[in-house]
Amino acid sequence: MNAIEKQLYAKPRSNVYIYIISAILIGLIIGSVFVIDFESMGNSGWTIAKNILLGIVTPDLDLLLNFTTQGVMYLLLETIAIAFLGTIIGVLLAIPLAFLSASNVVPKPISWITRLLLIVIRTIPSLVYGLMLIRVTGPGPFAGVLTIAIVSIGMLAKLFVDAIEDLDTSIFESMTSIGCTTFEKIRFGIIPQLTAMFLSIGIYRFDMNLREASILGLVGAGGIGAPLIFAMNSYRWNEVGSILIGLVILILIVEIWSNNMRNKLVRG
Amino acid sequence: MIEFTNVDKVYPNKVKALQNINLKIEKGEFVAVIGLSGAGKSTLIRCINRMHDITHGSLIVDGTDVGKIKGKEIRNFRKRIGMIFQSFNLITRTTVIKNVLVSFVPQLPFWRKMTGLFSKRHKLKALTALDQVGILDKAYVRVDQLSGGQQQRVALARTLAQNPDILLADEPIASLDPVTSKQVMDDFQRINQDMDMTVILNIHHVEVALEYADRIIGVREGQIVYDGPAHDVTEEVLDYIYKGKAEEVKQEMDEEGVYV
Amino acid sequence: MxxxxxxxxxxxxxxxxxxxxxxxxxxxxxxxxxxxxxxxxxxxxxxxxxxxxxxxxxxxxxxxxIPPKWDYFPSIWQPLLDTIMMSILGSTLGSLVSIPVAYLAATNMIKNKVVVMVARLFLSILRTMPTLVSALIATFIFGLGTLAGTVAIFLFTLAYVGKLLYEQIENASLDAFEAMESIGMTRVQAFRYAIFPQVLPNYLSTSLFCFEGNVRYAAILGYVGAGGIGLLLNEGLGWRDYASVGMVLLMLAITVFLIETVSEYFRKKLI
Known part of the structure; x- marks a missing residue:
């Protein structure tokens, strides 16, 4: 065996590992092809697809620019209101939970229990909360607000905890040397560090909540989702088109705004 | 005036950080404390404003017996002593002026502490302090956008705004490059001369210490082994302070590119 | 202002x-x-x-x-499997298709501004569309069932992975790419051998992360008739059979937890 062949066989062994993983993956994919049922697609599918596209290209402009309670503008505003209020309540609930689960603030067992609670809250899908809360408040945007608030808690608290555990405590040393009390250290050393982070996290979640709020209407929890599903069920594709256009534009605008704001907050 | 009499400092883990320190520093002196890392430089400085408690002996700072005061007295006592740190210890996410204003926090009335609104008088004082270290134009810039040297000047301004009698500095230039180190050391010198403020700093760079300080204190294994004017420091003295490692320390610094 | x-x-x-x-x-x-x-x-x-x-x-x-209805388990595992399979197929196809789309959306690969703009607009619109809405539309086109759910997941994955991938391509170093172009490779070949290896670990990690999220999303798609476990949730909540809902949620939580743990393990290995 010459040196070149030796080098050839000396190639790291991780290949076997990669082959096994790939085999498992391919097996899973092939398996899933059998599970997915392709028969369900009828001939009408293409006609409907064409109609939907036509509807989007020729939206119902009256509905889109209508400012009455039935119009897209009003519904979008309602969706924003649901997302906004939901985010505010979510933030208010998440802040104490975040402090209770920060391992550098409370004893280990308490932080552990709070974390478990947060994981449980996060696992339940938003639609389930929506359906449950409708039983409490009746259908309408109020249920949507509560749903958004609960759904946001999990992620907000988790990101808040990261911010709290990342606090720069070196400032304490210098504040001690200035002669500050503990209260003063929290007020002028911690709060300025946290507000920028918390605001940025809140804005990020508002952006996500807007998407979340737009589908809550499907279960009757207010916002633009309900009219969308009605329009679809009655094959009014022009209305579907105008609702979708309004929704996509709104979400894009909010996303751009949220990215700008967060950049400003975090980088100054 | 600062007066150490037979001061010992033992850490809870039984490490003797300072042994039998006797020292007198007059108002307006510029003192550099040198020695190997772990020799007790930092402990010595931190005893002066009671960031560390002393175990035995007495330490009198401007008539106050530092070992005997407690609680609110300590906080009031600390207001008269400024301190600068190696890592600047600033709130990086807010503006420069807000960092400087922190030095007025202990004297604010309660409602101002809650709202975080500072009076015009305090703002003027803070801006004046920033002007003294030459970064007035950065007053409303966020700290994380400044260079290391500028950040150390913000820390210096914060201390000046406190209007202290004594300025302590714990390795103030250890995380700065040679050029900015020189600027910061010049600031210290100017403050010492113009405002007649006592400056005590511990420092890793011997050359810098010898160039700027009037008086050198050599610390070795928790004891003072040299105390005298900077121009009397000879190779032998340095060799003794650094346990014969003076050459190594120097070499290390050449590698870091220190030339001031 | x-x-x-x-x-x-x-x-x-x-x-x-x-x-x-x-x-x-x-x-x-x-x-x-x-x-x-x-x-x-x-x-x-x-x-x-x-x-x-x-x-x-x-x-x-x-x-x-609480307590959940344990004997409901036999009727859960089939839809649960459907949900997972929908996510796997949708995520895999979505990640694969995202490569050419991301290539077209990267300004350092494609010099034609119109192509880049169209590709980006396409990705943005897809990303903005909530998954449930695309699933709903898919049920009209592909009929009720898992296919509609797979399509919805496919579209979301394509948009999400595509966006992150084109950002990574734009940040990749072009040195090797230029060298390969200079020895006579086409731009696509040079991309394959110079840029793709640079972004591969991140790409795989993003795809896995997206897959984790997709399992959660897939769980609710059944609500609009797009197959999977969501249908059971809808029925259980409709009939106020909360013990069954509890069982479904418990199984879902266990599945999501397992998938996240495994996927997180591989993502850490990749980076």
């Missing part, structure tokens, strides 16, 4: 120097948030009294879920 309406305050130092202090934005921000909250409360009929009076109902439901 703000500085024009509220001009900065001029502060004169004792030594005659002047500084401009910009007015604080905090009060304005505070008023906007307060006003927004007030309007939102009006808009959404938020009523604290209802919450106080009927809030306990929510916990009654949760109480009904």
């Amino acid at each position: 703000f500085d024009k309406i509220f001009p900065p305050e001029k502060i004169v130092l004792p030594n005659g120097k002047t500084v401009l202090e910009k007015r604080s934005r905090t009060p304005l921000l505070f008023i906007i948030v307060l006003l927004g909250t007030f309007l939102s409360i009006r808009f959404t009929n938020f009523d604290f009294n209802v919450l106080v009076k009927r809030g306990h109902e929510f916990f009654v439901i949760i109480n009904d879920m």
Whole structure:
């Protein structure tokens, strides 16, 4: 065996590992092809697809620019209101939970229990909360607000905890040397560090909540989702088109705004 | 005036950080404390404003017996002593002026502490302090956008705004490059001369210490082994302070590119 | 804009120097948030009294879920499997298709601005569309069932992975790419051998992360008839059979937890 062949066989062994993983993956994919049922697609599918596209290209402009309670503008505003209020309540609930689960603030067992609670809250899908809360408040945007608030808690608290555990405590040393009390250290050393982070996290979640709020209407929890599903069920594709256009534009605008704001907050 | 009499400092883990320190520093002196890392430089400085408690002996700072005061007295006592740190210890996410204003926090009335609104008088004082270290134009810039040297000047301004009698500095230039180190050391010198403020700093760079300080204190294994004017420091003295490692320390610094 | 309406305050130092202090934005921000909250409360009929009076109902439901109905398990595992398979197929196809789309959306690969813009617009619109809405549309085109759900997941994955991938391609170093082009490779070949290896670990990690999220999404797609476990959730909640809902949620939580743990393990290995 010459040196070149030796080098050839000396190639790291991780290949076997990669082959096994790939085999498992391919097996899973092939398996899933059998599970997915392709028969369900009828001939009408293409006609409907064409109609939907036509509807989007020729939206119902009256509905889109209508400012009455039935119009897209009003519904979008309602969706924003649901997302906004939901985010505010979510933030208010998440802040104490975040402090209770920060391992550098409370004893280990308490932080552990709070974390478990947060994981449980996060696992339940938003639609389930929506359906449950409708039983409490009746259908309408109020249920949507509560749903958004609960759904946001999990992620907000988790990101808040990261911010709290990342606090720069070196400032304490210098504040001690200035002669500050503990209260003063929290007020002028911690709060300025946290507000920028918390605001940025809140804005990020508002952006996500807007998407979340737009589908809550499907279960009757207010916002633009309900009219969308009605329009679809009655094959009014022009209305579907105008609702979708309004929704996509709104979400894009909010996303751009949220990215700008967060950049400003975090980088100054 | 600062007066150490037979001061010992033992850490809870039984490490003797300072042994039998006797020292007198007059108002307006510029003192550099040198020695190997772990020799007790930092402990010595931190005893002066009671960031560390002393175990035995007495330490009198401007008539106050530092070992005997407690609680609110300590906080009031600390207001008269400024301190600068190696890592600047600033709130990086807010503006420069807000960092400087922190030095007025202990004297604010309660409602101002809650709202975080500072009076015009305090703002003027803070801006004046920033002007003294030459970064007035950065007053409303966020700290994380400044260079290391500028950040150390913000820390210096914060201390000046406190209007202290004594300025302590714990390795103030250890995380700065040679050029900015020189600027910061010049600031210290100017403050010492113009405002007649006592400056005590511990420092890793011997050359810098010898160039700027009037008086050198050599610390070795928790004891003072040299105390005298900077121009009397000879190779032998340095060799003794650094346990014969003076050459190594120097070499290390050449590698870091220190030339001031 | 703000500085024009509220001009900065001029502060004169004792030594005659002047500084401009910009007015604080905090009060304005505070008023906007307060006003927004007030309007939102009006808009959404938020009523604290209802919450106080009927809030306990929510916990009654949760109480009904515990203990879950264990013997419901046999009817759960098939839809659960469907959900997972939908996510796997949709995520895999989505990640694969995202490569050419991301290539077309990267400004350093494609010099034609129109192509880049169209590709980006396509990705943005897909990303903006909530998964449930695309699933709903898919059920109209592909009929009720798992295919519709797979399509919805495919579209979301394509948009999400595509966006992150084109950003990574744009940040990749072009040195090797230029060298390969200079030895006579086409741009696509050079991309394959110079850029793709650079972005591969991140790409795989992003795809895995997206897959994790997709399992959660897939779980609710059944609500609009797009197959999987969501259908059971819908039925259980509709019939107020909360013990069964509890069982479904428990199984879902275990599945999501397992998948996240495995996927997180591989993602850590990749980076």
